[in-house]
Amino acid sequence: MIKLEKVSKIFGTGAAGLSDINLVIDKGEFVFLVGHTGSGKTTLLRLLIREMLPSEGTIFIGDLDVVALPQQKIPHLRKKIGVVFQDLKLLMDRTIFENVILPLEIIGFKKEEAAKRVEELLEQVGILEHRDKFPVQLSGGEMQRAAIARALTLSPDILLADEPTGNLDSKTAFDIVELLSKINQNGTTVIMATHNLDLLKKYAKNRVIALEKGKVIRDQKHAKEEHSAEKKVEEKSQETKEQSKREPVTKIEKPEKKGEKK
């Protein structure tokens, strides 16, 4: 579980990145973080991985107190959270295979096991055939896939993807979200920052957290279900009105059926 309480971030320049954010994101959720440019999406993601500290407030990832975390425990936090950065941060002088294997090399994984894991990951994200190419030799969508594979190398509990569909055409963008969705179905919590509101229409079941000027202005869980629930209530009240026209007011209402799911 990710929990932010009264989190604010004021930069040295005086710019307010975030102000008074309260959020709980459960394990296994797939959340879209939306908002105009400058609304605080990247700031929020950077706070979660302790790339910087908030000016105020507390952040918990599971039982890890992110703000109070001693420097030497930051790698432990970063193992739990894979990140696809807005600018990808792929190393241009290394092949895709070398980029993805790097986190495993750093923690001293056995070479053969690491290579096997990387091949599995590249297969999973659909770019195994490009393993020996350099990032500049890939398309935008393929590069995103490489960055996603690298973010998953250490099997994180949480995947943060910052505008992963930024420069992609709509079909490729949709494929990337499908990939993230599959990763989420395997149990990883996914938070995806995006401007692309068209995508949200296709994923109306996902939670959408909207930021504006550093504040949460909307937090909508399962938009479609809420919408249909609202519709049912509307329909029901319409029915009741019509019934009350026809029936005497003294009529005893039937008890609601139990065990019905919304």
Ligand SMILES: Nc1ncnc2c1ncn2[C@@H]1O[C@H](COP(=O)(O)OP(=O)(O)OP(=O)(O)O)[C@@H](O)[C@H]1O
């Ligand atoms: N390092 C920094 N120093 C000063 N101000 C910053 C810094 N990083 C971000 N900001 C400011 O904080 C606000 C939020 O920025 P942030 O990068 O989080 O927005 P964003 O929602 O990710 O935007 P985009 O959609 O363009 O990526 C902006 O006003 C920005 O100028």
Ligand SMILES: [Mg+2]
């Ligand atoms: Mg950003």
